[in-house]
Amino acid sequence: MSDTFKKIKEELSVYYPDVTDDELETMTKNLITFFKLSAKAVYAAKKAEPPLSDTDVIKSDICKK
Numbered sequence: 001m002s003d004t005f006k007k008i009k010e011e012l013s014v015y016y017p018d019v020t021d022d023e024l025e026t027m028t029k030n031l032i033t034f035f036k037l038s039a040k041a042v043y044a045a046k047k048a049e050p051p052l053s054d055t056d057v058i059k060s061d062i063c064k065k
Contacts, residue, residue, distance in 0.1 A: 008032065 009028045013019070019027070 005032070 005028055008031060009024050012024055012027055012031075016024070016027075
C-alpha cells in the first residue's frame with residue numbers, strides 16, 4: 001500500500017469508526033478511483049476545448065463593454 005492510501009484509510013477510519021478494515025479498504029480504493037477518473041475527465045475536457053486565439057479574447061472584451 002502506498003503512503004497516500006494509508007493516510008486516506010486512516011482519515012476515513014476517524015470519520016467512520018464502526019466500519020471494518022475491509023470496508024475501509026474498499027472505500028479508499030473507490031475514492032481514489034473516483035478522483036483518478038475525475039481528473040482524467042477534466043483533463044480530456046480541457047484538451048478537447050479549442051484554444052482561444054487573440055481575436056477571440058478581444059471579441060469577448062469588446063462584448064463586455
